Amino acid sequence: MKLTRREFSRLGTMAALSGALPEIEAQTGDAAQSSGRKLGWCIVGLGRISMGHFMPGLPLSKTGRITALVSGHRDKAEKQAAMYNVPSPSIYDYDSYDEIRSNKDIDAVYIALPNSMHAEYTIRAARAGKHVLCEKPMATSISDCRAMINACRRAGVKLMIAYRCQYQPLHLKAIQLIRSGAIGQVQAIESAFGFNIKPGEWRLNRKMAGGGPLMDVGIYALNACRYLTGEEPADIKANSSVIDRDGRFNEVEENDGWTMQFPSGILASCNTTYGGDMQGYFRVHGSQGVIEMDPAFIYEGLHLRARTRDGQIIDEPDEQHDPLQFTAEADSFADCIWNNREPKTDGEEGLRDISLISQIYQAAGLREL
Amino acid sequence: MKLTRREFSRLGTMAALSGALPEIEAQTGDAAQSSGRKLGWCIVGLGRISMGHFMPGLPLSKTGRITALVSGHRDKAEKQAAMYNVPSPSIYDYDSYDEIRSNKDIDAVYIALPNSMHAEYTIRAARAGKHVLCEKPMATSISDCRAMINACRRAGVKLMIAYRCQYQPLHLKAIQLIRSGAIGQVQAIESAFGFNIKPGEWRLNRKMAGGGPLMDVGIYALNACRYLTGEEPADIKANSSVIDRDGRFNEVEENDGWTMQFPSGILASCNTTYGGDMQGYFRVHGSQGVIEMDPAFIYEGLHLRARTRDGQIIDEPDEQHDPLQFTAEADSFADCIWNNREPKTDGEEGLRDISLISQIYQAAGLREL
Secondary structure (H helix, E strand, O other): OOOOHHHHHHHHHHHHHHOOOOOOOOOOHHHHHHHOOOEEEEEEOOOHHHHHHHHHHHHHOOOEEEEEEEOOOHHHHHHHHHHHOOOHHHEEOOOOHHHHHHOOOOOEEEEOOOHHHHHHHHHHHHHOOOEEEEOOOOOOOHHHHHHHHHHHHHHOOOEEEOOHHHHOHHHHHHHHHHHOOOOOOEEEEEEEEEEEOOOOOHHHOHHHHOOOHHHHHHHHHHHHHHHHHOOOOOEEEEEEEOOOOOOOOOOOOOEEEEEEEOOOOOEEEEEEEOEEEEEEEEEEEEOOEEEEEOOOOOOOOOEEEEEOOOOOEEEEEOOOOOOHHHHHHHHHHHHHHHOOOOOOOEHHHHHHHHHHHHHHHHHOOOOOO | OOOOHHHHHHHHHHHHHHOOOOOOOOOOHHHHHHHOOOEEEEEEOOOHHHHHHHHHHHHHOOOEEEEEEEOOOHHHHHHHHHHHOOOHHHEEOOOOHHHHHHOOOOOEEEEOOOHHHHHHHHHHHHHOOOEEEEOOOOOOOHHHHHHHHHHHHHHOOOEEEOOHHHHOHHHHHHHHHHHOOOOOOEEEEEEEEEEEOOOOOHHHOHHHHOOOHHHHHHHHHHHHHHHHHOOOOOEEEEEEEOOOOOOOOOOOOOEEEEEEEOOOOOEEEEEEEOEEEEEEEEEEEEOOEEEEEOOOOOOOOOEEEEEOOOOOEEEEEOOOOOOHHHHHHHHHHHHHHHOOOOOOOEHHHHHHHHHHHHHHHHHOOOOOO
């Protein structure tokens, strides 16, 4: 891998800032693209989202391929390795994880572990000189988020949080419509996302999950309110409850409802649940129109509807099928790495949501993160 | 008008309680229905809702007819009187209003005045021995609501607040579905209602309106959360804002967002606006299904959709056209009067909303009512 002069100079600056020359081998966009080499991904954690979505998304990508796996279950990992042509020596477990450092076929890791493990496995990846795409929520505490950001900065690796909606065409269109004034001045937003959780999931363990539905799915509504308005909440009010005393909610809350005020005066009122049927959606009310996405946050089948100031009716179903949201996410990260761009959904973006979730929990009388 | 023995005995009890024999001539349901006599309505205030909806609803009613009008505009009143065959001596203005007492053709009044006038004209009607159907919001202060309730109780007249949705078939079906457990345990609700108000309306005058969109249209969302859950909010958090500094919002707020927690733990998050495109709707998330009405709060064209625990998909458009919601409301009030039943949406119901609106304003840092 060769560095351009500009690339080299950037690395020198980062090294000077961080005090240590990063051990990664940076690729320039030109070099990578002309050589046809793909970004090598190491998948950390073989669960539903990685096996069912992110991994199937990579063969559809022009930029990435799976080159390594990390799992505590060797047999499961071997089956997946066979499917994606991952060589046996590139299967790691959580003890041997740090050895990814010496695997030249790994450029980036995709962290799809329980929330409480995001920080440790991001930091260890950074120390191994690998770029990190980490699932949301970024971590289970603000201090963990900061440690992740610092570790990646120090190692000179990119850190991106996997907010796939921010790379999804209909979400981008909704943002563009709002910014272009198509519905006038935004006044208010409703958004919600939740589901009825089965007992026994790690998501119900406070230590592993950090919190209840707000950490897991309510974060989509929260994040959407931020990218739809382009503002950061200035005031947050919230309630939280447990209704079903059936053993599922001994450690995390079942429901959260919150209302946010943005600096411009825009209000957003949201719900999330682990106890009910709550297909994710948002509805943005402008002075001269409305934009709705319903469903908004699932893997396919999204639907954008709008009534604009000039009388236009938009009724646009999602044309992308699962797992293309994940392909787009992976492609965007490759572009950031190759062209030394900061990811749109970087560590600071992930930290902002964790910080706001902490504020919501505090406002609802629960513990802070 | 004759009283049955039972009716007479009831009146006696009321008189004993209130210290004054009511001057109204009560009709029994049997007597009224067998005689074919209709309830005589005096319309107080000739504005959009009375001329455009309530009055056109009465000719479609089997129970009511318009027998008198009260307006400050004689010419407008005469035109309406001609349309509804109201005799000229039964046209009153606000000075001669108390003379309705001696008009035997008036059984009930319909108060469709600016909010701040609801109390005075309800109390004067009660003193004139007339039953009162008063538009929502009931009044602009809690003390006014109490005075209205007391005046009507003392006079032995019925007081109903015009919450038309509580008499609308699709709303009743939504309530029945929830109570029957069709969507399991309710967890969360979103509801919103608002519009982009034109300058110059009395609704923007704080003294006349009592407050902004929450008093006028947000009250539909608030009231819906209460009848859909069958519970009273135990905790309320709120934000309020003015975005458009264009002279409309010098006295009342432009937007309110609030989240309520009910005793069972159900959460409801709502918005209202006077600055945007916000078709009224509600969405109720149960543990095993969802019920949505969208639109929910306008005069016709409502649409109920649901997914129930047994896999049933409900997609039911409103079959009633405007002004039948008003006809149903008037018919229900006639039934209460003739059969001495307390209206479902009585003064206490109106007071509860005003008290909650006061709590929302207080939570948002605005003045209490």
